[in-house]
Amino acid sequence: MSETAAIEPVGKRERAKAANREAILKAARRVFAQLGYEAATVRDIIRGTALASGTFYNYFRSKEEVFEALADDGARRFRPILRAARERAKDFEQYLYGALLAYFRFVLEENRHEGRPVDERQPHLRTDTPEMTAIYEEVRLGIEDAIERGLAPRLDSDYLAPGCIGLAQEVGAAMLRRSPPDPESAARFAAGLVLKGLPGASRKE
Amino acid sequence: MSETAAIEPVGKRERAKAANREAILKAARRVFAQLGYEAATVRDIIRGTALASGTFYNYFRSKEEVFEALADDGARRFRPILRAARERAKDFEQYLYGALLAYFRFVLEENRHEGRPVDERQPHLRTDTPEMTAIYEEVRLGIEDAIERGLAPRLDSDYLAPGCIGLAQEVGAAMLRRSPPDPESAARFAAGLVLKGLPGASRKE
């Protein structure tokens, strides 16, 4: 009756491959967090696993590619959250607030995981992986969807999508610098700004 | 009567030092543009000058430091432009539009200089040099100034300043991707968004 594991890859080969890949990614997370992305070396990463140095190159071509894989992972995990926010929302206002809140919570959670100095630790790197692009497209889709349905004014989504993303990234970073970080207030601020401009972003005191 | 050059450093030593530093920065600009920041090496940079490899380290500690110096230079050149925009403006609306327009023009000009592939060439790196921080402060000052004078609603400049900067950076990058890039329309978009939210950012067609 032990047919539970019928879906996962069965061959020892495939299982080992998946496990190794995961081990490398996990070690990379830790190493990047501890040494910082720039200072970290491929050897540092592989030393964090039971594998030999050459094996690293069976899985990734470089440190950069590992970082991209991590970013990709993050994006892959976040996209359904974003999509859910879009489907759940009744109007554009709700969508925007929900999406931003989800993002800020996600950022907070990701940065809480490991590596104490939550602050300057970010790799200071922008990435354009497929999943990253997908996020971008998801945002754009949400916007155009709203325009289509007359929920938002006709505007330049070529500018608006990157604009929102840039806004969210920086406000997210600013949020992390606070103690305690408060995703709700950050989301209120950002959504208010986008929806109504400065008047919408005003503090309610 | 030749008292024109009384201000510049006179000693041969000091002149050479300044010239070498400039030579390194100039070479670095070219090398970063051609090879990309990641691929560039200190040797590549120094090869672009008449200096020996060891001399590089009399001026900078690393490739990163050169990049920061370049960023710092840019920020130093831009700050007075930004300040001028603030002093020239009669109201907040004008200030914001003026500042954004100045920024987009600046970005365009800086990227036109050299290195054909204007696109993916950016070092993909955020920097926090003193001058960079000064820009940040200048933005924040402009905002708080406006609040003080009742020109803008009371709001959270801890979020607004980075938010505006993130917005401007991303919209600026989006602008560069267009042909031809149009600083005016980008500034209209961004200023409209910040001032009135989506309604303000709408296309006028």
Added chain:
DNA sequence: CGCGGAAATTGACGGGCCGTCACTTTTGTG
């Protein structure tokens, strides 16, 4: 002037990390 020392330049050198590759070990198949 020219001399002495400080300042700056030079490039060779040791050290570390990179990516490869010939060899070994493990896994799947007939």
Added chain:
DNA sequence: CACAAAAGTGACGGCCCGTCAATTTCCGCG
């Protein structure tokens, strides 16, 4: 069980880094 394909291993050559002892350049002073 034998054999081929796949994956793992770590030693190796190459490149780049940052340093430093030797050398050159510059400046001040008698």
